[in-house]
Amino acid sequence: MLLSLLILLPLLAGLGLTIIKHNRTFGFVGTAVSIYLFLYTLFLVFTKTSIDLTFLFPWFNFGGIKTYISLSLTGLGATMVLLTTLVYSVLFIYFYTVKKNYSNAFYGLLLLTFAGLNGVFLAQDLVLFYFFWEIVLIPIYFLIGIWGAKRTRVSANTTFFLYTILGSMLMLGGIIYIGFQLRPESFLLTDVVKATASFGNLQTLAWLFLIAFAIKIPLFPLHSWQPTVYKTSPTPVTVILSALMAKMGLFAVVNWLLPLFPSIHPATDYLLYVVGFGLLYASLIALTTNNVKKIIAYSSIAHLALIFMSLYAQSETGNAGAYFQMFSHGIVVLGLWLSVDYMERRYHVKDLKSIGGLANVDPAFAVFFTLFGLANLALPLTSSFIGEFMMLNALYQFNPILCVIGCLGVILSAAYTLRMNTALLFGELKNTKVKKRRFPKILYFIFGFISLIILALGIYPSIIFNLI
């Protein structure tokens, strides 16, 4: 019962805000809900035993296969819920204080997405998981369609929706096959694992699930929807897409794909080479493009590809590193996107050429942005270093070539991140209209908080490792 609050509270608050018609905005409801849930999750994770953190309730039953409303806040799921509530809290505080002209429906839809994301990370029943996996898309679809950039919002949004739905449909085919051909006792994770374990060759099924998850992460060559969508979306949605929804895909790989189909696929090596190629490819694009949003989007593709590769290495270090990095990447991109939003709002920065020398005008911001950049390139003492180091270590033992690819990715990531930072912060001030302005106090608090988490995890990573 404790756990259903994580889904029901944002769901009800979100529905309320979406439906309500009022000129005043009630964004504070969203802020309150997300901060409360963040503290609530912290409380649950650190004080309760694992028996309290599961929830099981019979749902419906078709053709003799039962389904349950089964939730569990343990392991990676707990970390991800923590990340979700944390990102939402920061996001709501930032947008509620910086810009107030979003309508109630906007906050409502954000909260509905919140409920869906928590559901994905908590669900332990395959059908329930599919429910949440799909429903997350709907509010996102409306958020991009109504508040996205005018020129591309319809086309980018439709591509995004159809792309992800295509993946989900393949997965649905897989779920139906598992349910009604393998006939497990129920759709609970444990029962489904038992059923797939007793059957031998299920490679086709594994591919169906993999494609669905790869589209969401996104992995090369299924990533083509991502950069335009990140560019089109309003920033809060971009943050959710890159910090949280991409993690849905990785989480699903950990929680569903690998347990269900544990035998190493004969084509795994080739798959990982393709993903590795995608990593380098995305990094190179990030190195050449001038659009700030695109740089971060492609950098995200590269980082997530590395996490995926190390998950497939299936070693203890690799997994721990990957889990850690999933959390850390969420925090780092949160910082980066909020910085981009700040720059766009205040200095109208769109690409690297439009401005330079921001450090002279806004030194406080420059410090924070540099710190986020350094975290993005995995400098020691930042949280990303811990994760990347462990992942590369595991990859070396699994397949040295992949490790080399990963290392190249890290080097390239240093190159493009530093290129972005120098172009924006240092050098001549190109746009002379920009006046010296004070860095808002509330942002000291928000950016400081994000930096604190990045540094704290970089110095004392056991906080997360104990959770997993």
Add this chain to the structure above:
Amino acid sequence: MNIILTSVLSGIIFMFSGFVLKDKRHQSILGACLFIAMIVAAVFQINGCEILSGKYPNMIETDPYRISFFMILCLVGVFYLLVNRNNFSQPGSQVSDYMALIFISFAGIAVLASFNNLLLMFLGIEILSIPLYALAGSAKHKMKSTEAAVKYFLMGSFSTGIMLMGIALIYGATGSFLMANLSTYAFDFQSIYYLGWVLLLLSLCFKVSVAPLHFWAPDVYDGTPTVFSSYMITIVKGGAFMTFLAVMSEFKITSGIVADNYQYLISFIIILTLILGNFSALKQSSVKRMLAYSSVVQAGFMMFAFFEINEESQNALLFYTVSYGLASIVLFYALTQVENVDFKGFNGLSKRSPVLAFASVVALLSLAGIPFTAGFLAKFMILSSAMNEPSNLILVIAALVLAVLSIYYYLKVIVAMYFRNSNKKKIKLSFSSQLFLIIGTVLTIALGVCPDLLWMGLNCLISK
């Protein structure tokens, strides 16, 4: 017998109701009451209180599944009449006549819910169809409506001919019209029997509008006045599917030429329907025509219940009919409220009438099969019931991938409603219309979260 008598009586009542009820909106209230009376009659029948029970054992029977299907169709009918309360005067002024036609065709469904003899099935199908030909042409001053009526009538008669031929051939091989004897045929007449079976199958395909005999459907649904196409697309189609499934389940043959080809034929019909329906719907510029094609696609999905006819697939078909009915009735109601039925007519509907736009979105998502709507569980159940053989996975995946196409054209409506602006004036809906739309939406979501509600409701009525 109860349900046949009640529904025929309802038709007769409406022939004369115009003299008594002057306010046209009261006609549909009366209709809703009569539907509820039919449900009561059905409940009595299924619990053993039947008028003239056992008098015609070779003609009618009480089949619990078909009676529950009938009750569900009555409920959908109640929803249909209440939502469309104000729309029946749109095609013309003779509301009570239209009502009479609707209820007489519903009597056909009552016959189809009780037959155990091919001849009575034929009679039921004819009673169901003939009033529809008249309804299709009810907007007499509109060319499209007349065209629809003529097309429907000609094609319908043609398919009737095919059906009679099929029944005759089957009679030749089995020597009986009784459903129970359908599976025992004289071995020397195998080829005749097979041909008869195929002809019967094809003519029923016509009635449920699946390929290769779906060509009439878009023109007819498009030309018919919107209120009546809503009826044809939901309730009539449901009744036809109920018949189709009942007939096909009697051909329980484990070996022989029918059994050998059954799976292939059904797969062929499904794939052809889905491909033709989806690709044609993609190209439409009118929402009404798009929905007409999409009804062909949905019928293609409903055909998945035919792979293995057992309790699961029967329940899945029932659930699909309900979810599809709820969604379509809402969408066709929206069609009657916008000025033109093009995609442009839906522009900015979210501002012009938020409730209608929201109800339409939920309905579209339900048709698209997105979770938390009844449409998803309907698709899930019906595809699951088809998984009797591993090789069907390919078909299931093909259907799901083609469903992505259908999502594309449903999204076009959502895009028009929410992401485009229009300066047309607001649409004013009466309080009760909004209420019924919201009830429909809530039902769609409730069934999508808790499908057991439907079975619980049915089990309450069948208290045996």
